[in-house]
Amino acid sequence: MKGFWKYFLASLLAIVVSGILLIFIFFGFMGALASSVTSSQVAVIKSNSILEIDLSKPISEIPQANILSAITGGAPAAEVGLFEVLSAIEMAKTDEHIKGIFLKAGGNSNGWATSQQLRKALESFKSSGKFIYAYADGITQKAYYVASVADSVFINPVGNVELKGLSTNIMFYKGLLDKLEVQPEIFYCGKFKSATEPLRAYKMTDENRTQISAYQNDLWAEMVGVVVQHTGMDSTTVDSLVNAGAIQTSADAIQYKLADGLKYQDEVEQLLKAKSGIDADKELNFASLSDYKSRLSQKPSSNHIALLIAEGSIIDGKAGANSGSVIASDDFIKEIRRVRDDESIKAVVLRVNSPGGSALASENILRELQLLKAKKKLVTSMGDYAASGGYYIACQSDSVFAMPNTITGSIGVFGVMMNTEKLFNNKLGITFDVEKTAPMADMGDMNRPFTERERQIIQHGVDTIYSTFKSRVAAGRKLDIAYVDSVGQGRVWTGKAALNLHLVDGLGGMDRAIKAAASLAGISEYRVVTFPKPTSDIERLLKMVNGKDANSALLTKQLVQNELGFSFDAYQQFKLLMNNRNQVWMMLPFLPETK
Incomplete structure (x- = not known):
């Protein structure tokens, strides 16, 4: 009997403690909801x-x-x-x-x-x-x-x-793949297309070092300029102090x-x-x-200018748990059509902050933007990145503006597959066998190398997409394809350099793009409306509780991001490539940080 009461009281205590914890969680959640509602009101x-x-x-x-x-x-x-x-x-x-x-x-x-x-x-x-x-x-x-x-x-x-000056540090995985006996199968167009370098090289290629040096010099010139402005020193003195570590x-x-x-x-x-x-x-x-x-408020107006925001890596389909960090083609196309069909919207500013992504998704998005442009004036404003697929979706706008420090260009294409046969055979003792009706029925499987014929087929596909990329840029920018190839080859440029290369029309931020859109539409008074519509705190919290739109996964993602910090970006890029390894990509190299 004594044992019964011992276990009974222990169980009762556990129930009470759990109940108290649940109460705290409930009131914390309700407090978050209340805070969200309060934050939506006008602050005093x-x-x-x-x-x-x-x-x-x-x-x-x-x-x-x-x-x-x-x-x-x-x-x-x-x-x-x-x-x-x-x-x-x-x-x-x-x-x-x-x-x-x-x-x-x-x-x-x-x-x-x-x-x-x-x-x-x-x-x-x-x-x-x-x-x-x-x-x-x-x-x-x-x-x-x-x-x-x-x-x-x-x-x-x-x-x-x-x-102290600028530096760009890139992590290379080739040595790790060698140790694991994993052979990357890489196909690319453009000698500067460095997105695959971390998988195929131990250090930067000469071409990649050249392009990084060029855009770092542009960024550093901007940095020195503001130092000169604040201190009154000349640029030569600033550089000498930095070089001396003074x-x-x-x-x-x-x-x-x-x-x-x-x-x-x-x-x-x-x-x-x-x-x-x-x-x-x-x-x-x-x-x-x-x-x-x-x-913040704007004057009422029957004329609207849509600020259509494309932020993150470009992927096929729906965003799901990646909500807020990717441009998912299905989701974004819905936003484009919503803007196109809204009669109150007289012009559109496409705000691109993207390193690129899926070639197919980029093409599908560009197609919808072409249909939008047939009805309304379309101006692009570039953010930190508008490169590769990000440049692809921007290049056919009526006008394109970038900040001098924007990273853009990267007109090139690549595809990555992995041959893990030796990893499974030699490291894990796992073997594979297959029965097929045609020699290439299992092409793309990770448990064997590609044949020479298969490599030719894949490279031809990559070459074809690169040719399409150049043609889209040539048509949008009214340039010769041979010239596009000369400034393409996967090379990355700053907005300042892109202006001289005719890849953009002018330097400026969102304010200049919005004014340009209004001018093209012939309107002097207007209201700026944002798409996609920002989701409020309370909507996100309720969706998370209901299990909708993968917000539970989003919560997990935020927990991981808080721990990894900047390394989370590299992890996301690597995961994106590995989860879609049989696709062709228009993307920047692992978003190296210049600091």
Whole structure:
């Protein structure tokens, strides 16, 4: 009997503890929902407020709820889209409640073109006469690129400003495949098409090194330009200081005028209070971008310009668990048709931030864009990347604009398959056998090498798609195919270089593309509407609970992403290729980070 009560009480205790945990989870979930509803309302911005921009938080093209943070109560539950960020900065210029902008400049999670658009918006804000101050314990190089626009850059007395030049580090898997006895079967067009290099080489080819060096030099020239602007030094002096490694400490940053003062955080806060008219013993009124975006509004208009956002790798079919990180052809085509059939939409800006992807999906998307263009003016605005398949879907627009720091081009094609026969035979002791009705009935199976005839067939298919790619570019850009081939070959260019090569029509961000679209459509007053429609926090949370749209998988993805950090991008790219290994691709090489 004593044993019965022992187990009974233990079981009862477990039930009680589980019940309490479930209650906490329930109320946490309901709190996230309530927070989501509240965040959708217009936030109250107090007088003498300061718009706070944290450069370490990534800015996506499409604002998305962070389901994980919404439940756990961590970081803000909603990301703010780039168009909203730029609109918020523009509105703050004339908002009497906003006295200035404060940049938290410890790091910068955004690409070079996004950073450039943000910096130009901040430059425009300065014309209002309001202040911009930047501060961090230590400022990374990419963060300084944006922070240098500030009236004053302050750092911790024992901090530093990083200025060291640019580098691009690529991870190569060929040695690993050798050890596993896995033989990649690679087919490509374009001597600069380096997407497959990590699988077929131990280091960069000369061609890849050449193209990386060229676009790094363009990016570095932009970086040096902002340093010259802030410090008053000439570019030769800046380069000599960087080459000598002369900038290491906070004292160095002050000596060379990269920073304008050494202050602790409390001292910066006192300065901000004085500048914004807040008493020294009162709290600062910071307005976050998440709060401030709720105040954004546009004048009513019967004329709409659609901002059609294509963000992420291009894949076939539906997004599923990849929602928010890919351009899925089926889903995106629905958005194109929705825009095409909406009579209130007079023109379209296709916003492309993509390294490319599936050749077939890119062709299907381009076809729908051609049908859209037959009814409405179509202008493309390029983000951090609009390369390979990303350039493919953009090249036939009426006008194409890129930022100087945009990575574009990469007109080339590749296909990757894997022969794992020796891995299974020699490492695992597994063998395969097959019975077939024709010599190539099992072509593409991973348990045997390709025959020479099969290789010829696949290479011919890749060559044909490359020829189609060139013809699409030639028709859209009104260029000779031979010329397209000369600037193609898989080579990557910056937006600045692409302008000189006639791959784009002008340099500028979304604002210039929107104005160009309005001009082409012959309208002077309009309202910008975004497609796909941003999904609210509450919608995502409810879908996750209902098990719809693979949001449970999305939650798992966010958990993994939080752990892997930047390595998650490389993992995603590798997984995408391996899951679709028998396809032909138009894609950049594993999105190497230039930092």
